[in-house]
Amino acid sequence: MFGHWLYGWLVDRFPYLYQKFIKTPFELKIEDKNYHLRIEKIHEKAREFIDKERLDYLIMGHTHEPVGDDGKLFDCGDMIDSLTYVVIEDGKPRLEQMP
Numbered sequence: 805m806f807g808h809w810l811y812g813w814l815v816d817r818f819p820y821l822y823q824k825f826i827k828t829p830f831e832l833k834i835e836d837k838n839y840h841l842r843i844e845k846i847h848e849k850a851r852e853f854i855d856k857e858r859l860d861y862l863i864m865g866h867t868h869e870p871v872g873d874d875g876k877l878f879d880c881g882d883m884i885d886s887l888t889y890v891v892i893e894d895g896k897p898r899l900e901q902m903p
Contacts, residue, residue, distance in 0.1 A: 843869040872899025
């Protein structure tokens with residue numbers, strides 16, 4: 805319980821220092837064997853939705869796994885773990901990452 809509180813406090817108060825000197829939350833989650841499988845399933849369902857609805861693209865987020873490589877599905881990840889976001893210019897989205 806205390807670890808969860810401490811983690812929240814560090815991320816809330818000092819997100820950049822926490823990421824620079826400790827681990828990002830993404831690195832902690834990567835140890836969960838089922839984590840990537842769940843995210844892959846979410847992205848698979850999102851791609852099915854894109855095809856079913858015949859969308860040009862879909863922007864979604866907060867899976868902590870940024871995606872933007874296929875031109876249709878853009879998962880912005882999040883601003884704490886991956887420091888990624890989606891920008892739309894001239895009607896075309898692209899995934900960006902903070903330096």
